[in-house]
Amino acid sequence: MKLRVQNNGSSAGFSLIEILSVIVILSILMVFLVPNLIGQGDVVKAQTTSAFLQEISVALGEYNDEFGSYPSSDFKTKWGISPNPVNKGGEALVLQLWSTEWGGTGLTTELFDNSDGDSAKNNIVDPDVIANGALMELTDSFGNPIAYIHRKQYGEKFLYVTYDEDTGEPVESEVTAYKNSKTGTFFQPRKFQLVSAGIDCLFGTEDDITNFDRGE
Numbered sequence: 001m002k003l004r005v006q007n008n009g010s011s012a013g014f015s016l017i018e019i020l021s022v023i024v025i026l027s028i029l030m031v032f033l034v035p036n037l038i039g040q041g042d043v044v045k046a047q048t049t050s051a052f053l054q055e056i057s058v059a060l061g062e063y064n065d066e067f068g069s070y071p072s073s074d075f076k077t078k079w080g081i082s083p084n085p086v087n088k089g090g091e092a093l094v095l096q097l098w099s100t101e102w103g104g105t106g107l108t109t110e111l112f113d114n115s116d117g118d119s120a121k122n123n124i125v126d127p128d129v130i131a132n133g134a135l136m137e138l139t140d141s142f143g144n145p146i147a148y149i150h151r152k153q154y155g156e157k158f159l160y161v162t163y164d165e166d167t168g169e170p171v172e173s174e175v176t177a178y179k180n181s182k183t184g185t186f187f188q189p190r191k192f193q194l195v196s197a198g199i200d201c202l203f204g205t206e207d208d209i210t211n212f213d214r215g216e
Helices: 016-067 088-097
Strands: 147-150 158-163 170-175 192-196
Touching: 016 088, 016 192, 088 147, 088 158, 147 158
Parallel strands: none
Antiparallel strands: 147 192, 158 170
């Protein structure tokens, strides 16, 4: 852009045409850059979620070393009756990883959420960690619960609640353990599966994030 100097000695300034040209250029850049920036943000969240699933997997390995088995993805009898079937595997995971028997884990509690708002009659874990018996789940970077399935429950259907990325409305979906399309067998056959609903916030779609390589 050229700086125009008024002949009458007044202060220098841009012409109206130049200002309008700059606005048009900035508008065009916004059209192309903003969606890309938003997309990059989602990619970073997906990568962060994938790393978190690996952290959980390490904690589960330590639990298995201590107790000889991985945490159950079902509600145990000693906990009483499950208030509802929603997010049950994820809730069971938290109850065991932060149980008084295990003594807690190095995982952050900042990613706790109670998306279905349920609670147990008694404080199953230390009330300083989870108050009022709330049945928490670990969440991904998109704010949705992470599904947990123990190998003994592969083939069963679990009900989870996520939130629509556009409307924020809750969406219920069924989650099942992933199978290898080539062999027809379950991934992680001797362990467990962790599943995030991913960028679209819907379970069972191609962008689901798992703690294992699906080879897609």
